[in-house]
Amino acid sequence: MTSLRIQVNGQSVDTDVAPTTLLIDLLRGPLGLTGTHQGCDTAQCGACTVLIDGQAVKSCSLLALQAQGRAVTTVEGLARGDTLHPLQEAFIACHGLQCGFCTPGMMMSACGLLRQVPQPSDAQIADALEGNLCRCTGYVNIVAAVQQAAQAMAATGEKA
Ligand code: FES
Numbered sequence: 412m413t414s415l416r417i418q419v420n421g422q423s424v425d426t427d428v429a430p431t432t433l434l435i436d437l438l439r440g441p442l443g444l445t446g447t448h449q450g451c452d453t454a455q456c457g458a459c460t461v462l463i464d465g466q467a468v469k470s471c472s473l474l475a476l477q478a479q480g481r482a483v484t485t486v487e488g489l490a491r492g493d494t495l496h497p498l499q500e501a502f503i504a505c506h507g508l509q510c511g512f513c514t515p516g517m518m519m520s521a522c523g524l525l526r527q528v529p530q531p532s533d534a535q536i537a538d539a540l541e542g543n544l545c546r547c548t549g550y551v552n553i554v555a556a557v558q559q560a561a562q563a564m565a566a567t568g569e570k571a
């Protein structure tokens with residue numbers, strides 16, 4: 412086991428992990444953050460996407476130790492207390508989900524995009540969500556949700 416210190420959703424976490432522990436297994440297991448979903452485990456579905464230092468990363472494709480000293484944001488870190496993040500509001504308003512399995516990963520990829528490109532085009536959104544698969548809805552409402560969130564944040568000056 413090796414000691415690991417990371418920030419998770421703004422809180423410092425000190426723990427011990429095996430060298431082979433994947434970040435997703437640390438998040439969903441010892442840290443109990445099951446909002447990050449485990450789909451393919453082979454970096455194809457995007458359900459496990461989190462932000463590391465603000466960039467969207469598939470947490471099944473990373474060892475926990477590779478996050479040493481870095482800031483990890485999971486879907487649980489999006490809301491501010493009882494106030495949903497604009498992306499969460501927009502996914503609800505635009506019906507950007509059905510079963511919801513892909514939704515945490517979609518929102519984290521979208522969040523990573525909006526941090527870099529606050530007013531993206533539909534093509535940029537499609538590009539950013541290319542690695543996130545949805546088996547239920549198709550992608551039209553998801554893209555609309557990201558656009559709605561971008562507009563809501565532009566109106567209030569809120570940063571992703
Ligand atoms: S579980 Fe990580 S990409 Fe599918």
Ligand code: FES
Binds near residue numbers: 512
């Ligand atoms: S809403 Fe079911 S997989 Fe996307």
